[in-house]
Amino acid sequence: MASSPTSTLVALIPAPSGYVVNFDDPQRKAVPGCFWITSIGLVLATFFYFMRVYTKVRIVKDFNAEDWCITISFFFSICTQALLFNCWATKTCMVHAWEMPISTYNRFAAITVASASLYVPCLTFAKYSLLLFYYRMSHLRWLRVVSVAVMGFITCYSIANIFALIFPCHPIAKTWDVTITEGSCINRGAVYIVTAVTNIVTDLLLLIIPIPIVWKLQMPFIQKIGLVFIFIVGSLTCITSIVRLTTLLPTLTSVDQPWAVAIPSIWAGVEANLVIICCSIPSIRLFIRHFAPRLIGEYSFSRTRATGTSGNGRNTLGSMVHDKSKARSSYGRMGTSDADVDVELQSTAPKVWSECHRASTGKRDEHVTYIEDSTPPSTLNEEGITGIIVTKTFG
Numbered sequence: 001m002a003s004s005p006t007s008t009l010v011a012l013i014p015a016p017s018g019y020v021v022n023f024d025d026p027q028r029k030a031v032p033g034c035f036w037i038t039s040i041g042l043v044l045a046t047f048f049y050f051m052r053v054y055t056k057v058r059i060v061k062d063f064n065a066e067d068w069c070i071t072i073s074f075f076f077s078i079c080t081q082a083l084l085f086n087c088w089a090t091k092t093c094m095v096h097a098w099e100m101p102i103s104t105y106n107r108f109a110a111i112t113v114a115s116a117s118l119y120v121p122c123l124t125f126a127k128y129s130l131l132l133f134y135y136r137m138s139h140l141r142w143l144r145v146v147s148v149a150v151m152g153f154i155t156c157y158s159i160a161n162i163f164a165l166i167f168p169c170h171p172i173a174k175t176w177d178v179t180i181t182e183g184s185c186i187n188r189g190a191v192y193i194v195t196a197v198t199n200i201v202t203d204l205l206l207l208i209i210p211i212p213i214v215w216k217l218q219m220p221f222i223q224k225i226g227l228v229f230i231f232i233v234g235s236l237t238c239i240t241s242i243v244r245l246t247t248l249l250p251t252l253t254s255v256d257q258p259w260a261v262a263i264p265s266i267w268a269g270v271e272a273n274l275v276i277i278c279c280s281i282p283s284i285r286l287f288i289r290h291f292a293p294r295l296i297g298e299y300s301f302s303r304t305r306a307t308g309t310s311g312n313g314r315n316t317l318g319s320m321v322h323d324k325s326k327a328r329s330s331y332g333r334m335g336t337s338d339a340d341v342d343v344e345l346q347s348t349a350p351k352v353w354s355e356c357h358r359a360s361t362g363k364r365d366e367h368v369t370y371i372e373d374s375t376p377p378s379t380l381n382e383e384g385i386t387g388i389i390v391t392k393t394f395g
Contacts, residue, residue, distance in 0.1 A: 009023050009101045010101065010102055011097060011098045011099065011100060011101065011102065011105075012097050012098070012100075012102055012105050012178060013097050013098050013255055013256070014098060015096070015098035015099070016098075019098070021098060021099050022099065023099060023100070023101065026091060026095045026096065026099035026100065027095070027096060027099065028091070028094055028095060029094045029095075029259055029262045030094060030262045030263065030266065031088055031094055033266065034084075034088050034094070034262070034265065034266050034269070035085070035088065037266055037269065037270065038081060038084065038085070038266070038269035038270070038273070041269060041270055041272075041273030041274070042078075042081055042269075042273055044273065044277060045074070045077065045272075045273035045274075045276040045277055048276060048277045048280035048281075049070070049071075049074050049276050049280060051280060051283060051284070051287050052067070052070065052279075052280040052283040053067070053071075054287070055283040055286050055287045055290075056283065059286055059287070059290050060286065064132075064136075065132050066128070066129040066130075066132035066133050066136070067129070069125045069126070069128040069129035069132060070125070070126060070129040070276065070279045070280070072121070072125040073121070073122050073123075073124075073125035073126040073128075073129065073275060073276065073279070074276050076118050076119070076121045076122035076125065077122045077272040077273065077275070077276055079118045080115050080118045080119045080122055080268070080269075080272050081269055081272055081273075083111050083114055083115040083118070084115060084265055084268070084269055086111070087108065087111045087115075087265075088265075090107075091104070092104055092107050092108045092111060092258070093108050093111070093112075093258045093261055093262070093265065094258065094259065094261075094262045094265075095258050095259065096256055096258070096259050097255070097256045097257060097258050097259065098256075100258060102178060102179065105178060105258065106176055106177050106178060106179070108257070108258050109175070109176040109177075109178065110176035112176075112261070113165060113166060113175055113176055115268070116165050116192070116195075117162055117165045117166055119268060119272065120158050120161050120162050120165070120195065121158065121162075122272055122275065123199060123237075123271070123272075123275060124154055124155070124158040126237075126275035126276065126278075126279050127150075127151075127154055127202055127206060127275075128151060128154070129279050130206050130279060131147045131148075131150055131151050131154075131206070132147075133282070134147045134209055134210055135147040135148070137210070137213070138213050140213070143209065143213060146209060147209065150202065150205055150206075150209070153202070154202055157198045161191065161194070161195045161198075164186070164191045164194075165191060165195075168185050168186045168188050168191065169183060169184065169185035169186075170183050170184060170185075171183050189252035189253075192248060192252070193245070193248070193249070193252070196241060196244060196245040196248060197245065199237075199241045200238060200241045200242055200245065203237050203238035203241055204238055207238065236274055236278060237271055237274050237275050237278060240267055240270055240271040240274055241271065243267055244264055244267035244268060244271060247263045247264045247267060248264045251264060
């Protein structure tokens with residue numbers, strides 16, 4: 001153990017030869033960057049979370065299980081980052097182990113255990129939210145079975161990880177008290193690696209699951225690419241998990257742990273915020289349509305309140321899109337059923353609305369596509385909305 005020449009405080013490990021130890025003003029690593037990066041991410045995550053909540057409560061009026069999951073995830077994200085901020089501000093980490101008293105090192109170990117344990121449910125409930133969204137999005141049995149199976153897998157490994165993080169040693173206090181020399185511990189480095197790897201695997205599953213469904217939707221190819229891109233953006237947490245794992249590996253064999261965890265802790269903060277942002281992406285369009293419809297090429301959100309039916313009894317754009325229940329389903333349901341299915345196809349190109357329903361004879365399916373653009377008034381349809389209606393009947 002090392003001590004300062006001017007102090008009786010004792011450190012855990014000796015300082016390198018020639019290094020002048022200063023407990024009052026120790027050397028720090030990447031502290032400004034940690035505060036800036038994590039603070040900006042936290043502000044963005046908070047904005048996106050409350051945007052989602054406002055959209056689901058006030059606009060869609062359908063605050064469901066997936067929204068409660070992201071709320072729980074947001075709570076654990078805040079708790080995790082609060083511990084990180086405290087650790088950085090109090091010189092408990094990002095400081096050389098030979099420039100902190102043993103009591104401070106024990107505090108560093110305790111914060112590490114607590115933040116890692118809170119970090120697991122943060123990611124877990126965010127993934128629950130996406131899987132519940134997938135479950136509600138499609139009526140296909142195989143997709144629902146896969147979603148439930150992945151949720152079960154996530155639940156099992158999350159519980160195992162939390163127990164391994166909190167109770168890796170016997171006695172338990174040995175986990176965060178380096179002065180306890182008796183007892184034994186499991187390989188805690190392996191626990192962190194397993195946690196990171198399982199997060200990467202489940203992130204990849206969350207990316208792959210919806211792609212076959214999106215690809216089978218009857219919509220223009222460019223819009224399929226757009227939807228796939230949204231899911232890819234949502235998979236950014238997979239990239240951050242991989243980066244965090246690569247930065248974490250060198251720290252596992254380092255004797256200077258408080259200094260070595262600087263970069264991995266930054267990436268932990270980034271990922272804790274990114275999961276909230278990615279899970280809130282589906283709400284963006286409805287939120288913008290409500291407050292600034294022209295930004296996405298629409299005239300107004302209130303315009304979609306109109307209803308109408310064509311002379312032959314066929315559902316029109318008004319009855320298909322503007323009914324409140326279908327406005328809710330267009331937010332999160334894409335699939336097939338025997339009655340009718342409505343899918344709002346969105347892009348920066350001319351708006352395309354599509355509906356498949358059973359004709360009155362019960363023997364034929366009609367596929368009705370509405371294309372909205374800024375064409376001259378000569379193309380006004382019976383609803384008085386500029387556009388072209390294309391109807392295909394399949395015998």
